[in-house]
Amino acid sequence: MTRYIVKRLGLALITLVLLSMVVFATAQLLPGDIGRNILGPFAPQSAVDAMNRQLGANRPAVVQYWDWISGVVQGDLGRSLAFQLPIRPILATALGNSLKLALEAFLIVIPLGILGGIAAGLRAGRALDRTVTVGGLSLSSVPEFVSGIVLIIVVGIFLGWLPITAQAPDGAGALTQGRYLLLPAICLALVLFGYIARITRAGVVEALDSDYARTAYLKGLPSNVVIRRHVLRNALLPTIAVVATQIGYLVGGLVVVETLFSYQGIGLLVFNAATKKDYPMLAAGVLVIGIIYLLVTLAADILIAVLNPRIRLGGAE
Amino acid sequence: MTVVAAGGGEARAARSERLHLLRRSPSVLIGAGIVLFWVSCAILGNHITPYDPIYDQTQNIFAHPSSAHWFGTDRLGRDVFSRVLAGSRDILLVAPAATLLGTVLGTALGLITGYMRGIVDDVVSRLIDAVLALPLIIIAVTAIAALGTRSAWAVAVVIGLVFTPIIARTVRAAVLAEREQDYIQAAQLRGERSPYIMFVEVLPNVMPLVLVEATVRLGYAIFAVASLTFIGFGIQVPSPDWAVQIFDNYTYVDPNWWTVLFPAAAIASLVVAVNLVSDGIQQAYER
């Protein structure tokens, strides 16, 4: 087990280092005379040259990369060109916002998805199953900004039940923030419901079919006990895997939803950095998203290993 | 049931059985029908629209849906119904182009890494893992910003390139399985060179898988192009493309909901349809 964890950790680290190089290389490609970007079109060329010298923009790429990455490791993410402020607090706030939204979306979709999957799995092949499966598939196909728009129009405008921007006023309490986040959270839940329900259902069907479950039934155990003890546990594994892969999407991939709902999450922050050529912010933001994704996948893999005895005992992945 | 590369008669029977299954599945039929509808709209273009989607501007801006304008008018007084009908063309050009690019490059990459293995495979796979840690839209936005242009073709290329590693991964897995087969060993013994083996022997046998992947990716491509257009990258005004309409009119969605709802429904219908079809194909091949 420990060997497995160490191996995964090592792989993750290598991937991370590679990612940081790719991110840095791309960010450096952003057209740019950085000095010119900061000082604007009317500044004299001598001032621009001086600024570039001051920022060290003329040094070889490897040196700049090393400077940057050593700073990052120590917690210094650099300085944003657009905001003229240190990046870390800005990024931290945006990340916090994204995590809040992700949390609310998960709180809605995981119970619903698992319940739906279980119900479908137990009644496999029948009407309920088909509804959940096909319905879930269709909902997942609909781009999240389309469902977001429909929600905004129907729930926010026609019915007026919920606010159509997700950013609660400063200092609002948790409940108010939750209310503002409800529409985008539902929107995301709709996208994820299909995946989670489907995976859970597959797990349930497979578990119900297993020798173990059949033996338990034959022994006379009531079905809900069988479900609780064995089916659920095995159905959980793939669900965790799905949740882990979706976190990367939820944390960084929500540019469109954040735009729709005017929500200051990390996706929108990175998008703005890209369009404004704020390359330090872009590099830092993209790297953080990558780190989170890798960490979560790692954690999920380890969790699955713990829950699945076959892996724990060193069987094939 | 795996496809065995022997006996043309067996393969043909398998194929026709699959087609039969597809034809009988209601979801596939509905999906295909919707796709065909939008494709014909894209081809017929302005000929079927009651008003010109770009040039027929009136002063009756933001008019409610009515008998004169079934879907109302938008911010420049253009008929939304006409624009929705005409709006399928651009996305039906860009998304398949992106998918094609990604499929071709991804298949090649998958074949090479799967067959050659060794260092090339290891390094490339690590790089792919690194980049795939990021959500597609972040990669796309960064790449497009680095390129400096917002045009639809830049978007197609970027999406195609982003799909390449994803498709490569799937193809690689299939190739890994194929290369152990007898006919490959036979070819190697005959002294055939690697490129020949990869593209002439292995490729036809992974082709079905590639096709399934491609149709799945197409759904994502439509979705990705629409999302990027909505945030300003890709298809630009004054195209009646659906995502452009949403991008253009979203500020005034309250109370002019019809300018946004109908294009959004059109996008949803196309994506769902493509996914229904690709899902059906996937299931047909899985049996």
Place this chain on the structure above:
Amino acid sequence: MDRETSRMIEEFRREQAGPIENNLIDEWNAGMLDRGELLRRGALFGLSASVIGGLVGASPVEAATRRLSAVKAGGTLRVALINPTKPPEPSQLADEGGLGVVSIVGEFLTYSDPQLQLRPWLATSWKPNKTATVWTFQIRKGVKFHDGKPMTADDVVATFKVLTGPKSAAASVYKGILSPSGVVKTGPYTVQFRLDQPTGGFPYLVSQTTYQAPILPKSYVPGTYVQSKMPGTGPYKFKSYSQGKGAEFVRNPAYWGGMPALDGVKLSFYEGTAPQVLALRGGQVDLVQQLSAQEAKTFAGSSKYQVWDTKTSNHREFGLRTDIEPFKDPRVRRAVALTLGRPGLVKTLFDGHGVVGNDSPFWTGFPSHDPSVHQRTQNIALAKALLSAAGKENLKFALTTYRTQEIPDYAQIIQSSANQAGMQVSLEFLSSGDYYGAPAGTDYNTNTPWLNRPAVITDYGHRAIPNVFLTAPLVTGGAWNQSHYANPAYDSAVKSFIGAADLTSQRKYAKQIEGLLLRDTPVVFAYFYNYVAAGTSRVKGYQPEGLGGIELRGVSLA
């Protein structure tokens, strides 16, 4: 007019009035000016309240400083503005967000109100010499900067030396008009501006419409505005500034104009107007700096909100390069201009909140505009004929601009209008950074899109007099001359116009200018639109001044 008053006026004409003032009184007596115009010009030339009042036949016009009468005090005003492109620096200001921020703490020598009436602000009075080449300003006494130091003529001189210097973004206003050596202190509270050429409207050029010109302390080091805590003399002083997020200001209890009503001001920055509209609707702000007429519609008719709609000379210049194909031939340019349905444009783009333009900088709201000039209207047949005569049927061209406010819609309307005459227009939208910028390491003037593409749309903010619009974009070698227009007849007509102080001459030169521009059409001026702002009904005493400045003297929260 009673004998006492007429004697006073006689004495004024004999003893004090120069040719400029006398001309004004002659025009008034000849019935050429209406009362509003008399008030405006009277203020412009620094006529005393009693003289103006005597002419008008009413009691003396009150010195029109804003009076902070009994209003409810307290509360923090929350304002939504467009994000400043970078931390503001007054002499470098070029964007609406930055000028909005500076307008909270900074004050100017004069104030041009929404009726284009000049009012004293940090200057209490001013007077031209005979030829309007020297203007003498009396500076208000008792004004203190936020750090407590008193404001004197030295501070005014220091401010203007920077503004007329090499690094100033106000070059478009002062180039050829005023040089650093022309800014002279002639007394502890008197400053003389010795101009490079006669300028009848000079006091307008030191009002808030030259938003780079708030008065700063002489000890101020340019480039340190935020670090130096935004020195100024205004009713609110700097507390904090966070680029990309917002800024906070607190009451200045030592304000020369009396105790300000608000405890403080909180600005929030937004990308675009849509989130500002949402913030106002959601109760997160009390006031929005500017929004479109369409957006304001949702607030009209509700007792919880109010909408301010000010007629201004804000406009867009649809410029065509006169020195290269395909627009070298003026017939082609006129053809393009003739395809536009101007009243329809104003209706679609601004819901009617604007007026049509006649392809010259002369907005109908400028008194100097000559109403006898014929208004150009849509004429597709004539446009086609002109294109034919120039050999350019089925002309194809690219229109380059950027996305802001209604410009993308205007571009699309141009596209479909031109299409009616058989022309094919392709649209190229750049980001505003790319449109107004130039690739790194290249010469700005020859590489920036807005000054070089064959067809562009650029936005221009409101001014109280057309001087800047006449010079910078259209005079040979002008700093903003996107059309590369070079016409000596035009240049000399403009010079005469600027030098003229009386209305008759101004209108004469205006007519010449308008005629030249209609014939050559280097730029299509299709409309001038109103400045629209909105806020909650709690905001009292606010008047948007048309450019984006947020002037808070006299503003309180109910």
